[in-house]
Amino acid sequence: MDLPVSPGLIISLIIVLLGTLIVVKGLVIVRQSEVMVIERLGSFSRVLESGINIIVPFIDQPRAIKMLRYRKMGDEYQAITSDEIRIDRRETVMDFPGQPVVTTDNVTVRINGALYYQIIDPRRAVYEVENMSQAVEVLAKTTLRSVVGKMELDKLFESRAEVNNEIQAAMEEPASKWGVKLSRVEVQDIAMPEEVETAMRLQMAAERKRRATVTEAEGEKSAAIAKAQGQRESSILNAQGDKESAILRAQGEQESIKLVLNAIGDSEENKRTVVGYLLGQSYIKSLPNMAKDGERVFVPYESSALLGSMGMFREMAGSPENAVGKHLGASSSASDLRSGMVGGAGSSAG
Template sequence: MLPYLSPGLLIALVVVILAVIVVIKGLVIIQESEVMVIERLGAYHRTLQKGVNFIIPFLDQPRPIKLVRYLRHDQEFTPVMSQETRIDLRESVMDFPSQPVVTTDNVTVRIDGAIYFQIIDPANAVYKIENMSQAVEVLAKTTLRSVVGQMELDRIFESRAEVNAKIKEQMEEPASKWGVAINRIEVQDIEMPEEVKEAMHLQMSAERRRRATVTEAEGDKAAAIAKAQGQRESAILNAQGDKEAAILRAQGESRSIELVLHAMGEGEKSTRAVIGYLLGQSYIAMLPEMAKDGERVFVPYESSALLGAMGAFRDLTADDATMADITRRAAAAGGLTGSASAA
């Protein structure tokens, strides 16, 4: 049997129970990276931050945010609509289905993209747009068609970073009105018709063959240039060697003539003797070349006089040690002359 309660005590008990309910209902704990938009009597009141917060039950109510997410399974995307009272402030990614886009060179491609966005103003995300995530998705699709539709197919493949930057730039201003920051856009996949793929494959094969031909031609050109430079340098060195050898020979002969003239004295006789010696020396130098064509060499009659002059020259310069070689050459020439006379 329940004990009897006085009216005053009963009222006090009811008040305590209501107070406990109010405290329990009004106590709200917000996690890290989350917020909650609170309305009081249908109007925006405040935004609850992380930690322990208190609201007035029945007067304060959280305003939910609508979100659309895509579940991907076997290349198929299934949209899922949800309403959440706790708004996540972390960066979110939306992988939306591929979209058909026509390029400036009239090629229809399907482009699959992903959006990385973040809610920075929860109140605007709730009140300024009816469905924030759907609005971001539609904006991304229309911007993608606008940007890619102004480019050729080859440029899209070569400049994906440029496409991503242009889409992000054009989405930033309208998304900021909804309290959303567009962090980046990524073009993931570009699907082309089969005939375009085949044409691009043939084009790439032709380009590779062209590059190979150009590389081979450049290699041949470099080798020819190197060979020509080597031959040129070799010819220059040979010419310099011949020049230096001729200078040395001329200097030696000049020195020999000076020594002979010094030994014989000045006069017409000594000058003629030197001239005869030089001519005889030239004949002697040519005899080995003439002897290559046969076993015997026929010396012209005029050469006997020159060789005789060399013999006289030898007698005049017998005391000079530098003329010993002339005597040996004259003796050899006499043997050849003898053979010629016998013939």
């Protein structure tokens, strides 16, 4: 037996269902770092921040934003466009494909870059531009071509940081109109034609060889300088040694002469005798070198007197007290001997 359903019960159930649907549709939970742009009857109403928010169902509607992302499929990039009602305010990276760019020295290179940006004004990002991410990408590509087109290839490799800063500075003003903040722009990779790459490798090898040659030459130069300095210091030390040795010898001879003169007397004749003895001794020491260097030996005219003086000093070495007494006899004998040697030398010379 079917029980009759009253119209009031049906209306109550309908009201409960509508209330539940309104609560479910009107209760919006926004996650951290996300926002939603709400339109009321087609016009901008407000921006929902993170947390629990209440909207009027069927009257308040979220406005979607178009986002362009690239997905790498093998060696190629595939562009994916999507409509998202939840706008992510975190920093986003856009790794766009490599772009052909011509430098000032007419070299075509392919540059792959990455763009880091953040949505700071969701309202502008939705209403000021039709596709915010695509607009940012196109702006980055055109700015990249403009900046790199003013540089030579070598300058491009040396100044990547400068290129990044110029691109970022050129993009900041137009991007700010779209509610976007550019964090940084990075040039990731620079691909060159094969012939240019080969030429650069050869140039690099030649430059390294040149540096090695210069380094080797500088090392040889330093070694030669050090060797010359060592030889110079050695010569100076040897000369100082010879000088000191000569001074000591001279001082020894001077002291010897004083002792002899003290023993035999310091008259003029004795002084001449001592000087003659020293000259004879020096001459006799030089005879072997004279015979070694040449074929003839020249005996001086007064050699007999020198020999006589040397004989006298040999006697002095044995008995200094008797040397003075024998000095006069030795002098006369030396005169006779000199006369005979002069005659013999003349006949020999003849």
